[in-house]
Amino acid sequence: MRYDDVVIGAGHNGLTAAAYLARAGRRVLVLERSGQVGGAAVSVRAFEGVDARLSRYAYLVSLLPGQIITDLELDVRLVRRRFSSYTPVPGDPTGGVLVDTADPAATREGFRRLTGDDAAHDGWTRFYDRMARLAERVHPTVLEPLRSRSDMRALSGDDALFDALTERPISELIESVTDDDTLRGIIATDALIGTFASLDDPALRQNICLLYHLVGGGTGDWDVPVGGMGAVTDALARTATEAGATIQTGAEVTAVDPSTREVSWPGGSARADHVLAACAPTVLNDLLSRAGAPPIRTEQDVEGAQLKVNLLLTRLPRLRDGSTDPRAAFAGTFHVNEGYRQLNEAYAAVLAGRVPDLPPCEVYCHTLTDRSILGPSLHDTDAQTLTVFGLHFPARLFRVDNTAVTREAVSATIRSIDSVLAEPIEDLLVRDTAGNPCIEARSPVDLEESLGLPGGNIWHRSLQWPWADSADEVGTWGVETPHEGLLIAGAGARRGGGVSGIPGHNAARAVLARLGVDR
Secondary structure, eight states, X not given: OEXXXXXXXXXXXXXXXXXXXXXXXXXXXXXXXXXXXXXXXXXXXXXXXXXBOEEOSOOOBSSOOXXXXXXXXXXXXXXXXXXXXXXXXXXXXXXXXXXXXTOHHHHHHHHHHHHSSSHHHHHHHHHHHHHHHHHHHHGGGGGSSOOOHHHHHHHHSOHHHHHHHHHSOHHHHHHHHOSOHXXXXXXXXXXXXXXXXXXXXXXXXXXXXXXXXXXXXXXXXXXXXXXXXXXXXXXXXXXXXXXXXXXXXXXXXXXXXXXXXXXXXTTEEEEEEEEEEOSOHHHHHHHHHHTTOOOSOOOSOXXXXXXXXXXXXXXXXXXXXXXXXXXXXXXXXXEESOOHHHHHHHHHHHHTTOOOSSOOEEEEOGGGTOGGGBOHHHHTSSOEEEEEEEEEEEHHHHSSOHHHHHHHHHHXXXXXXXXXXXXXXXXXXXXXXXXOBSEEEEOHHHHHHHHOOTTBOTTSSOXXXXXXXXXXXXXXXXXXXXXXXXXXXXXXXXXXXXXXXXXXXXXXXXXXXHTTOOO
């Protein structure tokens, strides 16, 4: 078979690339190893006989540009969360900090109760105002050819902030914002999502992670996809197929020959002008090696570092902090044992090969914003879904015995959550039709096995700065490889990571630019 373009992987980036190319009149084939589209951005009925569709893996949207939604005319609705975060104060079971974007005065008062004056809130506001201005300028560039670092520095309009973010460990910047341990921890968590690193790491992986988390959409807001994450990829798949793309599921690619651009899978093969790999770079390297071709590059760090736990509750749990409404606390990001000191202690524990006693984690309730993911039997009840994202859980911890360590990690994480609640969360779990509690967990090893993510890395590899790393990269799309006609279209591309569609867009634009097509 012959196609203009073959896309490997029907995750959201692969579907984005296919949609752009098909709408430009290209003959496109998308190959997906699983039985459904979506990759990590899917909605599933996770519990037997229970009418709830959870965003099992990816669960919030930050980096998806509005331009992609507009260009592809996607039937997608994203809802902004009113409450940014709630954080119980470590060591003070009755204290908590609620960041309410709709009520700055209430947020200021919460900071004052925590620290005793307005200095911490003033420093916090200055920092996030500066980051917002940086985001407004950086984010539009992610859908353009790469600029140089010096150009991006000039564009940022804040040389001091840009240098602090890109040249020195993020701990220095965080510690300059406030001396309060709880508030430092709130900032620091965004530097550690899926990234196993010290806040003092001279490699600055934590700095890049923080930038990505605060730059999304030009605002840094994390939005809720109505209908669950599967609604996003379903919309992309519809757009691609309506434009003429062919999506073949159950087709696991086994080899890619870059010289002929032939892609093989059990029972078939196809040649194309371009091959767009929306899989991880290490997966692509394996496919190239099977065809006797050299790798695109050597990956130094592909280890993931998170524990994902999904729960379905009969109702929201009561908080030890009786002054905060649980509906407000769980509507944003609920920080659990994520003080600055606690984050550092958890990192040290894992380096020593131990599951932390009270692992730092974040909890979010999708159904407080969007109850459409619950079926008729649950929609009008008090039932709520909870997503838990555990930090500092690298793949190395689980490789010795994934089943046993996952069990230990989940138990410790539940214990951590219970430490800030007024009642055990397990007492509130819905039971499935077999009588089992509605809770499931996914370690990095599980993500590697089920989704093909090397090391369970949700970013496919370490995130990269969203600008050119060298002079010869300036003006490229950050998706090119040494093999002509072979492009990276997944999270492993420069400006990859997160549910964004950016690598898929940029890979498609690179193809169309070579053909002299403007859009």
